[in-house]
Amino acid sequence: MSILVTGGAGYIGSHTCVEMLNAGYEIVIVDNFYNSCPESLNRIKELTGKDFKFYECDIRDREGLDKIFAENNIEAVIHFAGLKAVGESCAKPLEYYENNVGGTITLCEAMRDAGCKKIVFSSSATVYGENNVSPLKETMQIGGTTNPYGTTKYMIELILRDLWASDNEWSIALLRYFNPIGAHKSGRIGENPNGIPNNLMPYITQVAVGKLACLSVFGDDYDTPDGTGVRDYIHVVDLALGHVKAVEKVLADKGVDAYNLGTGIGYSVLDIVHAFEKACGKPLNYKIVDRRPGDLATCYSDPSKALEVLGWKAERGLDEMCEDSWRWQKNNPEGY
Numbered sequence: 001m002s003i004l005v006t007g008g009a010g011y012i013g014s015h016t017c018v019e020m021l022n023a024g025y026e027i028v029i030v031d032n033f034y035n036s037c038p039e040s041l042n043r044i045k046e047l048t049g050k051d052f053k054f055y056e057c058d059i060r061d062r063e064g065l066d067k068i069f070a071e072n073n074i075e076a077v078i079h080f081a082g083l084k085a086v087g088e089s090c091a092k093p094l095e096y097y098e099n100n101v102g103g104t105i106t107l108c109e110a111m112r113d114a115g116c117k118k119i120v121f122s123s124s125a126t127v128y129g130e131n132n133v134s135p136l137k138e139t140m141q142i143g144g145t146t147n148p149y150g151t152t153k154y155m156i157e158l159i160l161r162d163l164w165a166s167d168n169e170w171s172i173a174l175l176r177y178f179n180p181i182g183a184h185k186s187g188r189i190g191e192n193p194n195g196i197p198n199n200l201m202p203y204i205t206q207v208a209v210g211k212l213a214c215l216s217v218f219g220d221d222y223d224t225p226d227g228t229g230v231r232d233y234i235h236v237v238d239l240a241l242g243h244v245k246a247v248e249k250v251l252a253d254k255g256v257d258a259y260n261l262g263t264g265i266g267y268s269v270l271d272i273v274h275a276f277e278k279a280c281g282k283p284l285n286y287k288i289v290d291r292r293p294g295d296l297a298t299c300y301s302d303p304s305k306a307l308e309v310l311g312w313k314a315e316r317g318l319d320e321m322c323e324d325s326w327r328w329q330k331n332n333p334e335g336y
């Protein structure tokens with residue numbers, strides 16, 4: 001029996017594959033390397049001393065998926081594969097709906113026809129939209145997303161709930177990630193963005209390593225303690241361990257349920273800058289600029305449901321997140 005990991009060569013996928021292998025699962029990875037590279041797979045093997053099957057395949061390729069299900073005994077799927085850049089999704093909405101929504105439908109059709117009805121899906125805190133007040137709880141109404149990327153996550157959650165309503169044999173976990181940062185302790189796998197990063201931590205690490213000149217802090221006039229945006233940053237290894245727990249849950253119980261994966265703690269942009277300066281031992285060049293359109297002042301989770309139902313809780317603090325992000329960037333200045 002194996003767990004199929006779509007998008008397993010990517011940032012969160014590679015860390016999850018390491019933790020799944022360490023927990024004793026057999027895995028099969030499928031990825032099209034749209035936003036990743038084969039070297040991350042070598043490093044998963046290096047870190048775990050374990051081997052796995054890999055298919056270079058697009059999840060929209062139904063025949064390719066059918067072959068994977070025919071050749072392996074897949075018990076459940078962890079579904080990371082998708083496009084994730086908010087700005088790009090506004091410029092290329094059709095590509096985002098086609099890849100994220102279309103790809104998930106093709107995957108679920110192939111799963112259904114193969115008799116595999118257990119899936120853990122990468123959703124996002126973005127599904128809470130603009131109108132809910134933090135701490136965000138799974139009982140809050142979702143929707144009101146502000147960009148096509150976020151809307152794909154919202155739509156997929158609805159599609160998966162409809163799928164379960166039509167066939168109660170399915171087991172579905174919708175994992176709503178807050179802001180993943182950090183890297184594996186070894187510094188061998190980490191986030192490897194193409195081009196100029198959009199997200200805060202990869203931007204900071206590239207300033208620290210000298211690839212970028214200066215961090216722009218987007219606004220210091222929010223209604224937050226220091227005026228900069230507040231987010232719930234979570235160590236990617238904690239997030240990966242949350243997937244191991246979610247897999248246990250879908251293997252054990254039928255149903256569909258959403259879980260926040262966050263720490264429950266909100267840190268400001270300047271908190272992150274200062275924690276990172278401590279981790280890398282030097283001052284970071286930054287300047288305050290205008291707000292980024294579409295940004296919220298504050299977004300953090302109530303993570304208590306994941307603790308109660310999955311028995312999972314984030315353990316790693318901000319200093320460790322910054323130290324591990326820095327080690328990865330310093331050891332791999334050009335990425336993989």
Ligand code: NAD
Pocket residue numbers: 006007008009010011012013030031032033034035036037057058059060079080081082083084099103122123124125177178179180
């Ligand atoms: P990533 O881009 O590093 O990983 C995604 C992987 O999926 C890549 O390896 C890419 O090549 C692959 N992929 C994309 N489209 C594919 C397709 N059609 N067929 C096969 N493979 C395909 O991103 P990540 O940060 O690891 O995110 C993983 C998932 O978590 C994504 O669905 C993302 O939307 C979601 N998510 C990420 C964050 C975050 O901050 N990183 C937050 C919330 C949710």
Ligand code: UD1
Pocket residue numbers: 084086087124125126149150179198199200201203215216217218219228229230231269292294295296
């Ligand atoms: C963004 C996306 C969200 C997505 C998540 C992970 C938006 C509006 N939201 O979340 O949908 O799930 O990334 O991919 O894009 N910041 C700076 N300077 C920078 C970069 C960021 O000051 O160069 C600030 C932002 O204003 C924010 C915080 O840092 O307050 C975190 O930003 P980011 O890492 O982009 O994540 P989110 O905006 O929370």
